[in-house]
Amino acid sequence: EVQLVESGGGLVKPGxxxxxxxxxxxxxxxxxxxxxxxxxxGKGLEWVSSISSSSxxxxxxxxxxxxxxxxxxxxxxxxxxxxNSLRAEDTAVYYCARGLELDPWGQGTLVTVSS
Amino acid sequence: SxxxxxxxxxxxxxxxxxxxxxxGDALPKKYAYWYQQKxxxxxxxxxYEDSKRPSGIPERFSGSSSGTMxxxxxxxxxxxxxxxxxxxxxxxxxxxxxVFGGGTKLTVL
Numbered sequence: 001e002v003q004l005v006e007s008g009g010g011l012v013k014p015g016x017x018x019x020x021x022x023x024x025x026x027x028x029x030x031x032x033x034x035x036x037x038x039x040x041x042g043k044g045l046e047w048v049s050s051i052s053s054s055s056x057x058x059x060x061x062x063x064x065x066x067x068x069x070x071x072x073x074x075x076x077x078x079x080x081x082x083x084n085s086l087r088a089e090d091t092a093v094y095y096c097a098r099g100l101e102l103d104p105w106g107q108g109t110l111v112t113v114s115s
Numbered sequence: 116s117x118x119x120x121x122x123x124x125x126x127x128x129x130x131x132x133x134x135x136x137x138x139g140d141a142l143p144k145k146y147a148y149w150y151q152q153k154x155x156x157x158x159x160x161x162x163y164e165d166s167k168r169p170s171g172i173p174e175r176f177s178g179s180s181s182g183t184m185x186x187x188x189x190x191x192x193x194x195x196x197x198x199x200x201x202x203x204x205x206x207x208x209x210x211x212x213x214v215f216g217g218g219t220k221l222t223v224l
Contacts, residue, residue: 035213045150045158045201047213059212062116095157101148102203102213103160103169 002026002104004096009109016086016113022079022096022106030054030074032099036081038092039108048094049081064090086113117141117206119216126222133189135219137202140183147185148203149178151196152218158201162187189221197223 008020022034036048049060049070058070069082079096093108119139127133137147147165150158160169162178165185175190185204189196202216 037213037215044199044218045152045203045215047203047215050211050213057211061212101160101163102150102158103163105157105159107157 002098004098004104004106006094006096006106006109009094009111011112011114012086013115014087014113017082017084018086018111020081020083020094020096020109020111022081024077024079024098027098029072029077033057034072034079034099035097035102036070036079037095037097037102037105038090038111039095040089040092043092046092051079083111086111088113117208117212117214119202119204119214121200121202121216121219123217124220124222126224127192129194129223130191133192133196133221133223135187135189135200135202135221137185137187137216138183139185139204139214139216141207142180142183142185142204144207145204147178147180149185149187150201150203151198152201153198161200192221192223194223197221 003025005023033052035050051058051070067085071080091113095105095108097105149162151161152158161176165180166178177188199218201218
């Protein structure tokens with residue numbers, strides 16, 4: 001069974017940092033691009049970042065460029081999102097999703113940025 | 116920045132056909148994808164590459180795309196189809212950044 005499990009969310013103060021992880025299982029992780037998508041409370045989906053299978057190509061939304069860094073470790077079947085200089089508007093559930101089709105998604109991890 | 120536009124809400128009675136549209140300037144060149152999100156759950160892919168249906172998705176879900184508009188059609192909508200639906204695509208510049216539509220709340224009652 002294909003499974004994605006996010007972790008690392010929590011409460012952080014404005015200006016702080018957090019590192020999210022996404023553990024993949026049930027498929028050949030190294031063959032797929034991966035994505036981070038977030039959803040603020042009561043709001044719609046926002047694409048955050050994507051990374052190609054070999055990490056050669058990386059893309060960011062303008063809203064996080066320069067503050068967030070996506071990375072992956074194919075040996076550990078894991079995807080990461082390093083989030084620095086966090087703002088209140090970064091408060092959201094963060095999902096990882098597989099491939100160009102964004103299928104499947106993990107259950108999400110909640111990041112709350114508040115003083 | 117590139118945007119995809121969806122109606123905020125669509126309402127149908129059970130058994131009727133629901134159509135949700137998504138407009139974007141790059142859709143003639145880029146595929147559209149559709150996701151269903153029920154309350155408190157992660158999104159689920161229901162249509163990919165404009166019109167293909169993943170395994171396990173009921174046949175009543177179909178997709179099409181023409182010009183700058185993609186459409187998700189639910190033929191014979193069921194009460195359990197009530198959810199938020201999002202279209203997704205990438206912009207047509209070289210940077211392959213993703214973009215979601217604002218979402219459409221489908222009410223079936």
